[in-house]
Amino acid sequence: MTTVPRGGGRDAITRAARESFAERGYHGSSIRDIAARAGLSLSALYHWHPSKQDLLTALIEESTAEYFRRCDEALQDAGDDPAARLDALVRATVEYRVSRRVESTIAASEWRNLEPGNRERLDGMRAAASRLWADLVDDGVARGVFGCEHPADARRAVVAACNAIAQWYQPEQWYEPGEREGGLAVEDLVARYTVIARRIVDHRR
Structure with missing residues:
Protein backbone atom coordinates (compact mmCIF):
# COMPACT_ATOMS: atom_id res chain seq x y z
CA MET A 1 0.00 0.00 0.00
CA SER A 51 -18.39 9.31 5.07
CA LYS A 52 -16.93 7.08 2.38
CA GLN A 53 -19.99 7.84 0.26
CA ASP A 54 -19.23 11.55 0.51
CA LEU A 55 -15.65 10.84 -0.60
CA LEU A 56 -16.78 8.89 -3.65
CA THR A 57 -19.32 11.55 -4.57
CA ALA A 58 -16.78 14.34 -4.24
CA LEU A 59 -14.23 12.46 -6.36
CA ILE A 60 -16.71 11.81 -9.18
CA GLU A 61 -18.17 15.30 -8.95
CA GLU A 62 -14.79 16.99 -9.21
CA SER A 63 -13.67 14.88 -12.15
CA THR A 64 -16.98 15.37 -13.97
CA ALA A 65 -16.84 19.12 -13.39
CA GLU A 66 -13.28 19.26 -14.73
CA TYR A 67 -14.28 17.35 -17.86
CA PHE A 68 -17.22 19.68 -18.45
CA ARG A 69 -14.98 22.72 -17.95
CA ARG A 70 -12.44 21.42 -20.47
CA CYS A 71 -15.17 20.79 -23.04
CA ASP A 72 -16.69 24.21 -22.49
CA GLU A 73 -13.33 25.93 -22.89
CA ALA A 74 -12.55 23.94 -26.03
CA LEU A 75 -15.84 24.96 -27.63
CA GLN A 76 -15.30 28.62 -26.79
CA ASP A 77 -12.11 28.58 -28.88
CA ALA A 78 -13.49 26.48 -31.74
CA GLY A 79 -15.62 29.02 -33.55
CA ASP A 80 -18.93 28.27 -35.25
CA ASP A 81 -18.06 25.51 -37.72
CA PRO A 82 -19.60 22.19 -36.57
CA ALA A 83 -16.64 20.16 -37.78
CA ALA A 84 -14.17 22.37 -35.89
CA ARG A 85 -16.35 22.15 -32.80
CA LEU A 86 -16.47 18.35 -33.11
CA ASP A 87 -12.68 18.28 -33.38
CA ALA A 88 -12.45 20.45 -30.25
CA LEU A 89 -14.71 18.18 -28.21
CA VAL A 90 -12.84 15.09 -29.37
CA ARG A 91 -9.53 16.66 -28.40
CA ALA A 92 -10.83 17.74 -24.98
CA THR A 93 -12.26 14.30 -24.30
CA VAL A 94 -9.24 12.32 -25.47
CA GLU A 95 -6.81 14.52 -23.55
CA TYR A 96 -8.96 14.30 -20.44
CA ARG A 97 -9.32 10.50 -20.60
CA VAL A 98 -5.55 10.15 -21.02
CA SER A 99 -4.58 12.58 -18.27
CA ARG A 100 -7.29 11.46 -15.83
CA ARG A 101 -7.46 7.74 -16.57
CA VAL A 102 -7.90 6.67 -12.94
CA GLU A 103 -10.68 9.17 -12.24
CA SER A 104 -12.42 8.23 -15.50
CA THR A 105 -12.30 4.55 -14.61
CA ILE A 106 -13.61 5.15 -11.10
CA ALA A 107 -16.48 7.29 -12.39
CA ALA A 108 -17.44 4.59 -14.89
CA SER A 109 -17.15 1.61 -12.54
CA GLU A 110 -18.36 3.10 -9.26
CA TRP A 111 -21.25 5.25 -10.49
CA ARG A 112 -23.63 2.43 -9.53
CA ASN A 113 -22.48 2.76 -5.90
CA LEU A 114 -23.62 6.35 -5.56
CA GLU A 115 -26.62 6.75 -3.29
CA PRO A 116 -29.80 7.84 -5.12
CA GLY A 117 -29.65 11.48 -4.07
CA ASN A 118 -26.01 11.85 -5.07
CA ARG A 119 -26.55 9.98 -8.33
CA GLU A 120 -29.48 12.18 -9.24
CA ARG A 121 -27.47 15.35 -8.65
CA LEU A 122 -24.47 14.13 -10.63
CA ASP A 123 -26.70 12.83 -13.41
CA GLY A 124 -27.49 16.49 -14.08
CA MET A 125 -23.80 17.22 -14.65
CA ARG A 126 -23.46 14.27 -16.98
CA ALA A 127 -26.55 15.34 -18.87
CA ALA A 128 -25.10 18.82 -19.39
CA ALA A 129 -21.96 17.34 -20.95
CA SER A 130 -24.07 15.06 -23.15
CA ARG A 131 -26.07 18.05 -24.35
CA LEU A 132 -22.85 19.67 -25.60
CA TRP A 133 -22.31 16.70 -27.89
CA ALA A 134 -25.96 16.36 -28.89
CA ASP A 135 -26.37 20.04 -29.74
CA LEU A 136 -23.17 19.98 -31.77
CA VAL A 137 -24.11 16.93 -33.84
CA ASP A 138 -27.69 18.13 -34.35
CA ASP A 139 -26.42 21.52 -35.51
CA GLY A 140 -24.02 19.88 -37.95
CA VAL A 141 -26.81 17.75 -39.42
CA ALA A 142 -29.20 20.70 -39.66
CA ARG A 143 -26.59 22.74 -41.53
CA GLY A 144 -25.69 19.91 -43.89
CA VAL A 145 -22.16 19.56 -42.56
CA PHE A 146 -22.83 16.10 -41.13
CA GLY A 147 -24.76 13.50 -43.08
CA CYS A 148 -25.43 10.83 -40.44
CA GLU A 149 -29.00 9.51 -40.56
CA HIS A 150 -29.17 8.83 -36.82
CA PRO A 151 -27.52 11.73 -34.97
CA ALA A 152 -28.19 10.39 -31.47
CA ASP A 153 -26.59 7.04 -32.29
CA ALA A 154 -23.65 8.78 -33.96
CA ARG A 155 -23.13 10.97 -30.93
CA ARG A 156 -23.22 7.99 -28.56
CA ALA A 157 -20.72 6.09 -30.73
CA VAL A 158 -18.23 8.97 -30.76
CA VAL A 159 -18.50 9.58 -27.03
CA ALA A 160 -18.20 5.87 -26.21
CA ALA A 161 -15.10 5.53 -28.38
CA CYS A 162 -13.39 8.50 -26.76
CA ASN A 163 -14.37 7.48 -23.24
CA ALA A 164 -13.05 3.94 -23.72
CA ILE A 165 -9.52 5.29 -24.13
CA ALA A 166 -9.22 5.49 -20.36
CA GLN A 167 -9.59 1.71 -20.17
CA TRP A 168 -6.75 0.73 -22.47
CA TYR A 169 -4.36 3.58 -23.18
CA GLN A 170 -0.87 3.09 -21.75
CA PRO A 171 1.50 5.63 -23.34
CA GLU A 172 4.62 3.78 -22.23
CA GLN A 173 3.41 0.34 -23.35
CA TRP A 174 0.83 0.43 -26.11
CA TYR A 175 1.77 0.56 -29.77
CA GLU A 176 0.81 -1.18 -32.99
CA PRO A 177 3.17 -3.10 -35.28
CA GLY A 178 5.19 -0.65 -37.34
CA GLU A 179 4.81 2.22 -34.86
CA ARG A 180 7.63 3.60 -32.77
CA GLU A 181 8.14 1.60 -29.61
CA GLY A 182 7.34 3.48 -26.44
CA GLY A 183 3.70 4.25 -26.99
CA LEU A 184 1.29 6.25 -29.08
CA ALA A 185 1.63 9.98 -28.49
CA VAL A 186 -1.45 11.85 -27.32
CA GLU A 187 -1.34 14.11 -30.37
CA ASP A 188 -1.41 11.04 -32.62
CA LEU A 189 -4.30 9.62 -30.61
CA VAL A 190 -6.24 12.89 -30.95
CA ALA A 191 -5.61 12.92 -34.70
CA ARG A 192 -6.88 9.34 -35.07
CA TYR A 193 -10.01 9.90 -33.07
CA THR A 194 -10.76 13.14 -34.86
CA VAL A 195 -10.83 11.18 -38.13
CA ILE A 196 -12.93 8.44 -36.55
CA ALA A 197 -15.44 10.95 -35.19
CA ARG A 198 -15.79 12.74 -38.52
CA ARG A 199 -16.43 9.44 -40.25
CA ILE A 200 -19.07 8.43 -37.74
CA VAL A 201 -21.02 11.67 -38.22
CA ASP A 202 -20.42 11.46 -42.00
CA HIS A 203 -18.64 14.77 -42.29
CA ARG A 204 -19.21 16.21 -45.75
CA ARG A 205 -16.00 17.88 -46.72
Missing part, protein backbone atom coordinates in the same frame (compact mmCIF):
# COMPACT_ATOMS: atom_id res chain seq x y z
CA THR A 2 1.39 3.38 -0.93
CA THR A 3 1.12 6.15 1.63
CA VAL A 4 0.43 9.74 0.70
CA PRO A 5 2.77 12.09 2.59
CA ARG A 6 1.28 14.02 5.44
CA GLY A 7 0.06 17.52 4.69
CA GLY A 8 -2.26 18.77 2.06
CA GLY A 9 -5.38 17.93 4.04
CA ARG A 10 -8.20 17.58 1.58
CA ASP A 11 -5.87 17.01 -1.40
CA ALA A 12 -4.10 14.19 0.44
CA ILE A 13 -7.45 12.57 1.21
CA THR A 14 -8.55 12.88 -2.41
CA ARG A 15 -5.37 11.23 -3.65
CA ALA A 16 -5.66 8.45 -1.08
CA ALA A 17 -9.31 7.79 -1.93
CA ARG A 18 -8.49 7.71 -5.63
CA GLU A 19 -5.76 5.14 -5.04
CA SER A 20 -7.90 2.99 -2.79
CA PHE A 21 -10.99 3.00 -5.03
CA ALA A 22 -8.83 2.21 -8.07
CA GLU A 23 -7.07 -0.71 -6.36
CA ARG A 24 -9.87 -2.18 -4.23
CA GLY A 25 -13.12 -0.73 -5.50
CA TYR A 26 -15.63 1.19 -3.42
CA HIS A 27 -16.80 -1.73 -1.29
CA GLY A 28 -13.28 -3.03 -0.77
CA SER A 29 -12.03 0.31 0.55
CA SER A 30 -12.42 1.35 4.16
CA ILE A 31 -12.44 4.85 5.54
CA ARG A 32 -9.67 3.81 7.94
CA ASP A 33 -7.47 2.63 5.08
CA ILE A 34 -8.02 5.87 3.19
CA ALA A 35 -7.05 7.91 6.24
CA ALA A 36 -3.90 5.81 6.68
CA ARG A 37 -2.94 6.29 3.04
CA ALA A 38 -3.39 10.03 3.45
CA GLY A 39 -1.21 10.03 6.55
CA LEU A 40 -4.07 11.50 8.58
CA SER A 41 -6.14 10.52 11.56
CA LEU A 42 -9.75 9.46 11.17
CA SER A 43 -10.88 12.65 12.90
CA ALA A 44 -8.89 14.73 10.40
CA LEU A 45 -10.47 12.86 7.50
CA TYR A 46 -13.95 13.32 8.94
CA HIS A 47 -13.27 17.05 9.12
CA TRP A 48 -13.33 17.05 5.32
CA HIS A 49 -15.62 14.15 4.49
CA PRO A 50 -18.25 12.69 6.83
Whole structure:
Protein backbone atom coordinates (compact mmCIF):
# COMPACT_ATOMS: atom_id res chain seq x y z
CA MET A 1 0.00 0.00 0.00
CA THR A 2 1.39 3.38 -0.93
CA THR A 3 1.12 6.15 1.63
CA VAL A 4 0.43 9.74 0.70
CA PRO A 5 2.77 12.09 2.59
CA ARG A 6 1.28 14.02 5.44
CA GLY A 7 0.06 17.52 4.69
CA GLY A 8 -2.26 18.77 2.06
CA GLY A 9 -5.38 17.93 4.04
CA ARG A 10 -8.20 17.58 1.58
CA ASP A 11 -5.87 17.01 -1.40
CA ALA A 12 -4.10 14.19 0.44
CA ILE A 13 -7.45 12.57 1.21
CA THR A 14 -8.55 12.88 -2.41
CA ARG A 15 -5.37 11.23 -3.65
CA ALA A 16 -5.66 8.45 -1.08
CA ALA A 17 -9.31 7.79 -1.93
CA ARG A 18 -8.49 7.71 -5.63
CA GLU A 19 -5.76 5.14 -5.04
CA SER A 20 -7.90 2.99 -2.79
CA PHE A 21 -10.99 3.00 -5.03
CA ALA A 22 -8.83 2.21 -8.07
CA GLU A 23 -7.07 -0.71 -6.36
CA ARG A 24 -9.87 -2.18 -4.23
CA GLY A 25 -13.12 -0.73 -5.50
CA TYR A 26 -15.63 1.19 -3.42
CA HIS A 27 -16.80 -1.73 -1.29
CA GLY A 28 -13.28 -3.03 -0.77
CA SER A 29 -12.03 0.31 0.55
CA SER A 30 -12.42 1.35 4.16
CA ILE A 31 -12.44 4.85 5.54
CA ARG A 32 -9.67 3.81 7.94
CA ASP A 33 -7.47 2.63 5.08
CA ILE A 34 -8.02 5.87 3.19
CA ALA A 35 -7.05 7.91 6.24
CA ALA A 36 -3.90 5.81 6.68
CA ARG A 37 -2.94 6.29 3.04
CA ALA A 38 -3.39 10.03 3.45
CA GLY A 39 -1.21 10.03 6.55
CA LEU A 40 -4.07 11.50 8.58
CA SER A 41 -6.14 10.52 11.56
CA LEU A 42 -9.75 9.46 11.17
CA SER A 43 -10.88 12.65 12.90
CA ALA A 44 -8.89 14.73 10.40
CA LEU A 45 -10.47 12.86 7.50
CA TYR A 46 -13.95 13.32 8.94
CA HIS A 47 -13.27 17.05 9.12
CA TRP A 48 -13.33 17.05 5.32
CA HIS A 49 -15.62 14.15 4.49
CA PRO A 50 -18.25 12.69 6.83
CA SER A 51 -18.39 9.31 5.07
CA LYS A 52 -16.93 7.08 2.38
CA GLN A 53 -19.99 7.84 0.26
CA ASP A 54 -19.23 11.55 0.51
CA LEU A 55 -15.65 10.84 -0.60
CA LEU A 56 -16.78 8.89 -3.65
CA THR A 57 -19.32 11.55 -4.57
CA ALA A 58 -16.78 14.34 -4.24
CA LEU A 59 -14.23 12.46 -6.36
CA ILE A 60 -16.71 11.81 -9.18
CA GLU A 61 -18.17 15.30 -8.95
CA GLU A 62 -14.79 16.99 -9.21
CA SER A 63 -13.67 14.88 -12.15
CA THR A 64 -16.98 15.37 -13.97
CA ALA A 65 -16.84 19.12 -13.39
CA GLU A 66 -13.28 19.26 -14.73
CA TYR A 67 -14.28 17.35 -17.86
CA PHE A 68 -17.22 19.68 -18.45
CA ARG A 69 -14.98 22.72 -17.95
CA ARG A 70 -12.44 21.42 -20.47
CA CYS A 71 -15.17 20.79 -23.04
CA ASP A 72 -16.69 24.21 -22.49
CA GLU A 73 -13.33 25.93 -22.89
CA ALA A 74 -12.55 23.94 -26.03
CA LEU A 75 -15.84 24.96 -27.63
CA GLN A 76 -15.30 28.62 -26.79
CA ASP A 77 -12.11 28.58 -28.88
CA ALA A 78 -13.49 26.48 -31.74
CA GLY A 79 -15.62 29.02 -33.55
CA ASP A 80 -18.93 28.27 -35.25
CA ASP A 81 -18.06 25.51 -37.72
CA PRO A 82 -19.60 22.19 -36.57
CA ALA A 83 -16.64 20.16 -37.78
CA ALA A 84 -14.17 22.37 -35.89
CA ARG A 85 -16.35 22.15 -32.80
CA LEU A 86 -16.47 18.35 -33.11
CA ASP A 87 -12.68 18.28 -33.38
CA ALA A 88 -12.45 20.45 -30.25
CA LEU A 89 -14.71 18.18 -28.21
CA VAL A 90 -12.84 15.09 -29.37
CA ARG A 91 -9.53 16.66 -28.40
CA ALA A 92 -10.83 17.74 -24.98
CA THR A 93 -12.26 14.30 -24.30
CA VAL A 94 -9.24 12.32 -25.47
CA GLU A 95 -6.81 14.52 -23.55
CA TYR A 96 -8.96 14.30 -20.44
CA ARG A 97 -9.32 10.50 -20.60
CA VAL A 98 -5.55 10.15 -21.02
CA SER A 99 -4.58 12.58 -18.27
CA ARG A 100 -7.29 11.46 -15.83
CA ARG A 101 -7.46 7.74 -16.57
CA VAL A 102 -7.90 6.67 -12.94
CA GLU A 103 -10.68 9.17 -12.24
CA SER A 104 -12.42 8.23 -15.50
CA THR A 105 -12.30 4.55 -14.61
CA ILE A 106 -13.61 5.15 -11.10
CA ALA A 107 -16.48 7.29 -12.39
CA ALA A 108 -17.44 4.59 -14.89
CA SER A 109 -17.15 1.61 -12.54
CA GLU A 110 -18.36 3.10 -9.26
CA TRP A 111 -21.25 5.25 -10.49
CA ARG A 112 -23.63 2.43 -9.53
CA ASN A 113 -22.48 2.76 -5.90
CA LEU A 114 -23.62 6.35 -5.56
CA GLU A 115 -26.62 6.75 -3.29
CA PRO A 116 -29.80 7.84 -5.12
CA GLY A 117 -29.65 11.48 -4.07
CA ASN A 118 -26.01 11.85 -5.07
CA ARG A 119 -26.55 9.98 -8.33
CA GLU A 120 -29.48 12.18 -9.24
CA ARG A 121 -27.47 15.35 -8.65
CA LEU A 122 -24.47 14.13 -10.63
CA ASP A 123 -26.70 12.83 -13.41
CA GLY A 124 -27.49 16.49 -14.08
CA MET A 125 -23.80 17.22 -14.65
CA ARG A 126 -23.46 14.27 -16.98
CA ALA A 127 -26.55 15.34 -18.87
CA ALA A 128 -25.10 18.82 -19.39
CA ALA A 129 -21.96 17.34 -20.95
CA SER A 130 -24.07 15.06 -23.15
CA ARG A 131 -26.07 18.05 -24.35
CA LEU A 132 -22.85 19.67 -25.60
CA TRP A 133 -22.31 16.70 -27.89
CA ALA A 134 -25.96 16.36 -28.89
CA ASP A 135 -26.37 20.04 -29.74
CA LEU A 136 -23.17 19.98 -31.77
CA VAL A 137 -24.11 16.93 -33.84
CA ASP A 138 -27.69 18.13 -34.35
CA ASP A 139 -26.42 21.52 -35.51
CA GLY A 140 -24.02 19.88 -37.95
CA VAL A 141 -26.81 17.75 -39.42
CA ALA A 142 -29.20 20.70 -39.66
CA ARG A 143 -26.59 22.74 -41.53
CA GLY A 144 -25.69 19.91 -43.89
CA VAL A 145 -22.16 19.56 -42.56
CA PHE A 146 -22.83 16.10 -41.13
CA GLY A 147 -24.76 13.50 -43.08
CA CYS A 148 -25.43 10.83 -40.44
CA GLU A 149 -29.00 9.51 -40.56
CA HIS A 150 -29.17 8.83 -36.82
CA PRO A 151 -27.52 11.73 -34.97
CA ALA A 152 -28.19 10.39 -31.47
CA ASP A 153 -26.59 7.04 -32.29
CA ALA A 154 -23.65 8.78 -33.96
CA ARG A 155 -23.13 10.97 -30.93
CA ARG A 156 -23.22 7.99 -28.56
CA ALA A 157 -20.72 6.09 -30.73
CA VAL A 158 -18.23 8.97 -30.76
CA VAL A 159 -18.50 9.58 -27.03
CA ALA A 160 -18.20 5.87 -26.21
CA ALA A 161 -15.10 5.53 -28.38
CA CYS A 162 -13.39 8.50 -26.76
CA ASN A 163 -14.37 7.48 -23.24
CA ALA A 164 -13.05 3.94 -23.72
CA ILE A 165 -9.52 5.29 -24.13
CA ALA A 166 -9.22 5.49 -20.36
CA GLN A 167 -9.59 1.71 -20.17
CA TRP A 168 -6.75 0.73 -22.47
CA TYR A 169 -4.36 3.58 -23.18
CA GLN A 170 -0.87 3.09 -21.75
CA PRO A 171 1.50 5.63 -23.34
CA GLU A 172 4.62 3.78 -22.23
CA GLN A 173 3.41 0.34 -23.35
CA TRP A 174 0.83 0.43 -26.11
CA TYR A 175 1.77 0.56 -29.77
CA GLU A 176 0.81 -1.18 -32.99
CA PRO A 177 3.17 -3.10 -35.28
CA GLY A 178 5.19 -0.65 -37.34
CA GLU A 179 4.81 2.22 -34.86
CA ARG A 180 7.63 3.60 -32.77
CA GLU A 181 8.14 1.60 -29.61
CA GLY A 182 7.34 3.48 -26.44
CA GLY A 183 3.70 4.25 -26.99
CA LEU A 184 1.29 6.25 -29.08
CA ALA A 185 1.63 9.98 -28.49
CA VAL A 186 -1.45 11.85 -27.32
CA GLU A 187 -1.34 14.11 -30.37
CA ASP A 188 -1.41 11.04 -32.62
CA LEU A 189 -4.30 9.62 -30.61
CA VAL A 190 -6.24 12.89 -30.95
CA ALA A 191 -5.61 12.92 -34.70
CA ARG A 192 -6.88 9.34 -35.07
CA TYR A 193 -10.01 9.90 -33.07
CA THR A 194 -10.76 13.14 -34.86
CA VAL A 195 -10.83 11.18 -38.13
CA ILE A 196 -12.93 8.44 -36.55
CA ALA A 197 -15.44 10.95 -35.19
CA ARG A 198 -15.79 12.74 -38.52
CA ARG A 199 -16.43 9.44 -40.25
CA ILE A 200 -19.07 8.43 -37.74
CA VAL A 201 -21.02 11.67 -38.22
CA ASP A 202 -20.42 11.46 -42.00
CA HIS A 203 -18.64 14.77 -42.29
CA ARG A 204 -19.21 16.21 -45.75
CA ARG A 205 -16.00 17.88 -46.72
